[in-house]
Amino acid sequence: MHTAKDETRDPLDAAEEWLGEGRSVALATVIETWGSAPRPVGSQLVIDAEGNFLGSVSGGCVEGAVVTEALDVIDSGQPRMLEFGVADETAWRVGLSCGGRIRVFVERLN
Amino acid sequence: MDASILKAINAERRGRRAVIVLTDLADGSSQLIREGEPIASEFRDAVEAAFRTGKSGTIDVNDQSWFLNAHLPPPRIVVIGAVHISQALAPMAKIAGFDVEIVDPRTAFASEERFPNVALYPEWPEDYLKRRPLDTFAAVAAVTHDPKVDDLPLQAALETGCFYVGALGSRKTHAKRVERLREAGLNDAQISRIHAPIGLDIAAASPAEIAVAILGDIIKALRTRGLAPVQMELAE
Numbered sequence: 001m002h003t004a005k006d007e008t009r010d011p012l013d014a015a016e017e018w019l020g021e022g023r024s025v026a027l028a029t030v031i032e033t034w035g036s037a038p039r040p041v042g043s044q045l046v047i048d049a050e051g052n053f054l055g056s057v058s059g060g061c062v063e064g065a066v067v068t069e070a071l072d073v074i075d076s077g078q079p080r081m082l083e084f085g086v087a088d089e090t091a092w093r094v095g096l097s098c099g100g101r102i103r104v105f106v107e108r109l110n
Numbered sequence: 111m112d113a114s115i116l117k118a119i120n121a122e123r124r125g126r127r128a129v130i131v132l133t134d135l136a137d138g139s140s141q142l143i144r145e146g147e148p149i150a151s152e153f154r155d156a157v158e159a160a161f162r163t164g165k166s167g168t169i170d171v172n173d174q175s176w177f178l179n180a181h182l183p184p185p186r187i188v189v190i191g192a193v194h195i196s197q198a199l200a201p202m203a204k205i206a207g208f209d210v211e212i213v214d215p216r217t218a219f220a221s222e223e224r225f226p227n228v229a230l231y232p233e234w235p236e237d238y239l240k241r242r243p244l245d246t247f248a249a250v251a252a253v254t255h256d257p258k259v260d261d262l263p264l265q266a267a268l269e270t271g272c273f274y275v276g277a278l279g280s281r282k283t284h285a286k287r288v289e290r291l292r293e294a295g296l297n298d299a300q301i302s303r304i305h306a307p308i309g310l311d312i313a314a315a316s317p318a319e320i321a322v323a324i325l326g327d328i329i330k331a332l333r334t335r336g337l338a339p340v341q342m343e344l345a346e
Contacts, residue, residue, distance in 0.1 A: 016120050019113050027111060031135070031168050031177045042166030042179050079138035105177060107138040109113055 011055030015046040019109060024049040026070040028106045030057050034085070037100035049074050057104050058084070070106050079107040111140045118142050119181060126183040126245050130160055135168070135175040146338030161337055183247040184209055185273070185332055190235055190263045191254035192219035194317035195278070195324070199251070200228045202325050208249075213238045215259065235263040246338075249274035249328045251308060255283070261290060268300040274331040276308035276324060305331075 011027075018025050028045040030037070038059035045055040045063060047070035057066055062084045073080050085101030115131070119142060122129040132153065133140040143149060149157045156169045156178055164182040168175055187203050189196045192214035203210045213231040214220040220232035231238045239262075244250065250267035251274075252260035260277060264287075267275040277287060284306040291301050309323030310330070 012116065012120055012123070016113075016116055019116070027116075029177070029179065031166075040166075079135075081135065105133070105135060105138075107111055107133075109111055109116060 009054055011044045011046045014054045015109060018046065018048055024074045025109045026073045026106055027109055028057055028066050028070060028082075028104050030102055031105045032103040033100060034102075035100040037102045039102075045070075047071070047074070058102060062102070062104075066104055066106065073106045073108050077108050077110070079105065081105055111138065115140050115142050123181055123183065126247055128161055128180070128182045128247070130157055130181070131179040132157070133177045133179070135177055158337060162333055162335060183245075185247050185249065186211065187249045187251065187328060188213060188242075188244065188263070188267075190214070190250065190252040190260055191278075192216070192221075192225060192230070192232075193253055195253050195320050197224060198318040198321035199324055200225060202321060203328075204228075206325060206329065208328075211238075211242065213263070214254065235259060235266075239263065239266055244270040244272055246271050246273055248272045249276075249331065251276045251278075251324055251328070253278040253308070255279060257287065257290060261287070261294070264304065265291060265294055265296060268296055268303060273335045274305065274328045275303055276305035276327060278308045278320075279306060281307065 015025050015027060026047045028047065030039055030041050030043045033041055038061060039056055043057050045053055045057045045066060047053045047067050049071065051067055051071065053063065053067050057063065066082060069080055069082055082104040083101065119129055119131060122144065128145045130143045131140050132143060143157060145161055152171045160166065160178050160180040164180050166179045168177050186209040189199060189210065189212045192212050196212050200210045200212060211229045211231060212220065212225055213233065213235050215232065215234045217232045220230050222230065244266055250263055250272050252264050254260050255278060264275060264277055277284065279287065288301055305327055308327070309320055310326045312323050314320040314323045
């Protein structure tokens, strides 16, 4: 179940709060963009082990896929590099059809 | 990333201080760099550029990929004086991404009718500064022409090290201001940081054009600002 909480909250503040509550948390960061990517480099999304997320890496295009990957990262503790773009069939399916490509780094907060 | 780094980032952000997170993309290990802290020479140019521009990005160093995430506080412009220039400056500065606050104890000037949708402080700068202290990511533009209103916030801005300090007035007016600020205890190096006459020299001829000149001057100061001096050298 993926539910977006209050979008006006700052993801890093939320991450600290969630960790304080004893939740497992992953952080996803846009580290590179090409073309007309919807969110700038440095944009962040935080995800907990229940699939709750807050923030944005693409304005809604690929968040679902990032959350799924983040759950694996929370499990394994191994950071992961994701790439989405129009050339990528998965990305097309999840909706980054705006002509841009992005790379997203997903890591667990320890 | 370690939770202790996350907490440190958030503490710096709450304190409106610039911070950069340097992440090794191979293993996800991160370190936090505060402005003024020593930087390993291979990262120095990229880190200093990020502190100035606020732009994040990846760099390759020693055949490894690193991500620099720059967290700069939103720059704030404090305008002393709710005059015509300020009426033009406030919306333009907002569009350019600045938080704008207007301070003027003359309530006839500092009215919501004249300044819709602007953070307005119809009070003396002294009172305003107690509640909204300045920091290095604040710019102060004093445009009332009245020393009773302008002088104190100018002094506070210079003592704080605001990234921009500007004051409206002719060279003659400014010469008198310099005398007063010297008597108030400021040194020449501090006083020389005042942009006076205020604004870039674009031969501005109207209040709105002066506002453009001031905004351009502020942006230039922000993007070329001198970074906090490095506190100690790294052992090579």
